[in-house]
Amino acid sequence: MAEQQPTGEDFGFDFYHYDPSQGAATLFVVIFALSTAMHGYQLVKHRTWYFIPFFLGGICEALGYAGRIIASTETPDWTLGPYVMQTILILIAAAMFAASIYMVLGRLVRLLQAEHLAIIPVRWTSKIFVTADVISILMQGAGGAMLAIAETMDAFQAGENIIVAGLFVQLAGFGVFIAVAGVFYARITKNPTRAADTVDIPWRSYMWVMFGSTALILIRSVFRLIEYLQGNDGYLMSREVYLYIFDAILMLVVMILYNVYHPSRIIITSKASKNDGFQSVYSSEVELQTV
Template identity: 45%
Template sequence: MVSQCANREGGYELYAYSPSLPAAIIFIAIFGTSAVLHIWQAGKKRSWFMTPFIIGGLMETVGYVGRALSHHNTCSLTPYIIQTLLLLLGPALFAASIYMILGRIILLTDGEPYALIRRTWLTKIFVGGDVLCFLMQLAGGGMLASADGDPDKAKLGENLVVGGLFVQLAFFGFFILVAALFQMQGRHHLAGLPQSLSAWRRHLYVLYGTSLLILVRSVFRVVEYFQGEHGYLLSHEVFLYIFDASLMAAAMVAMNVVHPGDIALLLKGKSLEDGREGFLELDSRGMVEGHGVDGHSRHWR
């Protein structure tokens, strides 16, 4: 337990512990490396719908920089605000890109008849909900970060954050349901797709995985805020790294390994092949290769 900050009215503490410097540095490295790799992958594969995901990764990186700075001065308000806001809001931006990925999988597989929501509305509905929860958490996080011992302001901030997290949980739960129903109802159609389009399956499973990681993290945050500033979770730093940092890092790395930009490349190749027999595949250079009925190979970026 850190000593109370003498320069704060009532001796108000920003942390119930001294933030770990080694842990912060480790996750600065993980999130920073993954974010830079995502920038390179998005540029190479022209997958600009991953921009919110990248921004979320950069926010996570800077958020842990704030925690590293707090190790040396637990009473400094600026790094505390940085880490509070950015670590709270980063996953909401992950969600925005995840919602857009499902729409592209549906388009790639011509699976709109099997989707609970029309593809053109799917992204609008879920990203709209994501913006709402982002704004609620932003407002609540800002109040919490600047409460400085004011119990009324802190309580209002907590209520807004928890409300935003519940909105996020509701939309994510519905999103997973929509994705699962799409796969179940369209199973016969999806099973008949050419081998060249089989990538949809691994991208959808990564989508399930990253969505569940964000769900678990959001549940953790809800419980943390319900317990309050003196609660067990908020008073022990290890839980932040187990149920937030590690899960969000896993989500970022999973998207590095199975990058959604491959869907963008397949969609581009598929549009070029419309009206012609043949199939599409990604070659070792990440280009779309189409083999027409004449047996000749064609490549597109």
């Protein structure tokens, strides 16, 4: 006979303070799966390997809401497995999106031949922010793992505390990234490079998509942080609608934005040299591909 999974009663509280909606969870599983499938197609077709974390984030979203479908069939005797499944996967998905988005900035800087306008050297930009993001993912994953193996309420709360710490790291990374990207955009707008004026691609649109997607992830992360700080019986965690408004919908918009403005559409072949201290582009080919 299979060992029975722990329930909320084993920890002295309910995993949910509402009946999880099967219809809402199913809808988002389908939409996330469709967007993720498109990202997979774009990834393979254009060999945009640095967007693998983004693709994996989409898989996490779809599987996370699948966990909520399972939970909806267990009402009111929810078990720990589906609860931890949806908690971990939905939490880390946003951080995985961010890992790929961080790498977009460096490629845009190179596209515009504007390394001298960046606060942080391009070779370090992705390394710094992706490292912070990986730390955030590991912390949130470790916290989720503690939830899965917790046998006491204290252990369960310790897992939640680690998740909160991971969210703080994520927010700090987002804040610094937005500042770095914002300063670069202001500088390139005020003092455009030759490439910025001549390149045959809507780079400003890509910048604004990057700003918009980062802002959406930031809003979502603030929501999740407040949610966990309020606790299991807090206002936000007690009402399912906020999960969909401030997490599911926002992350779906991020995924669709990058379906439309996928970085794989940018292909650059350039040859540059130095002349009297200025960098000039002798040849630059930019092709805007359709998906």
